[in-house]
Amino acid sequence: MPSDNVSETRRKFVQGTGMGLVAATLAAPVAAQESAASSAGGDAALRDPRNLYPRPPFAAQPQPWPGLAGRMTPRPDHGETSYRGSGKLTGRKALVTGGDSGIGRAAAIAFAREGADVAISYLPQEEPDAREVIQLIRSAGRNAVALPGDIRDERFCQELVAKAVQGLGGLDILVNNAGRQQSHASILDIPTDQFDWTLKTNLYAMFWITKAAIPHMPPGAAIVNTSSVNAYDPSANLLDYAMTKAAIANFSKGLAKQMISRGIRVNAVAPGPFWTPLQVTGGQTQENVEKFGQQTPMGRPGQPAEIAHVYVELASAQSSYVTGQVYGESGGAGNP
Ligand code: NAD
Ligand code: MG
Helix, strand or coil, rough: CCCCCHHHHHHHHHHHHCCHHHHCCCCCCCCCCHHHHHHHCCCCCCCCCCHHCCCCCCCCCCCCCCCCHHCCCCCCCCCCCCCCCCCCCCEEEEEECCCHHHHHHHHHHCCCCCCCEEEEEEEEHHHHHHHHHHHHHHHCCCCCCEEEEECCHHHHHHHHHHHHHHHHHCCEEEEEEECCCCCCCCCHHCCCHHHCCCCCCCCHHHHHHHHHHHHCCCCEEEEECCHHHHHHHCCCHHHHEEEEEEEEHHHHHHEEEECCCCCCCEEEEEECECCCCCHHHCCCCCHHHHHHCCCCCCCCCCHHHCHHHHHHHHHHHHHCCCCCCCCECCCCCCCC
């Protein structure tokens, strides 16, 4: 049962329009120009994808890690005012790590509008972003569970899953999306503690959370991991990060072979450049932030709102024959 007593009528209204009252009152993202706002939600009108969202140059905008989407210029579009659900995940129970901002936030909003109850994990410093997502999930008429904490700690990962299961009343979608990316020009500049930090966040936490979650997941459940184009075409300045993303793609394929014996599907998403806090908090040099996305054939970065549908599809029963796949979305360059 949703915890916020939203009436059935209102729930249907919100799911139908994809525009919760809270969503409407939250500051509209600069990126959500009129045309883009309706397109990411599934509107069938023809629009040129090159011009849907902001293109470089962007302003340099360093933020201390882990950063806030709410402080980015232009503000990323996570589908707040655009995503329209159509009941694809009705009654499902999802945990999304890193659900406060960026790609995870877009997935969390879309899941709620598709009818799922959603728990999000994030770092305590990200509370302002997380509060907005919690409000958006609730205004879609769904139960929202907020789980702040540091996933580099195995015990916290176990607690995280336990609290998600308790708060949602079960678990049938797990999105391992939280990630750490810091740019280093040379391998000689990567201290062991940074290397460890990247691997703990991107690999150990995924392993711990997945291990804790599987016993709770029934047949029909789905796991979706976030890999990257860096898995296939590593950036020279992201050696440690890129190797974790290759491992995530590999883990997803191997785990898929194992988990089908339980009726659980496992897939991964491999995004190209997306406009999120990860990139402006040391994930790229500020010089690279200024021209972010320019190198893609599309000539611009993706907005999180543009990739949420992939998470929805991979989690939904429509993808019943899809497991062990890596789905790329990268503006025209990179694999798969
Ligand atoms: P983001 O900064 O919005 O999301 C990353 C999230 O990870 C943060 O919000 C934070 O909550 C979480 N996180 C990081 N360290 C944590 C820790 N120790 N404990 C708990 N939570 C922690 O950026 P994003 O780009 O949306 O990143 C989401 C995923 O997408 C990451 O796995 C990233 O590697 C992947 N990705 C991003 C891009 C891109 O261009 N933005 C491209 C490919 C893949
Ligand atoms: Mg964040």
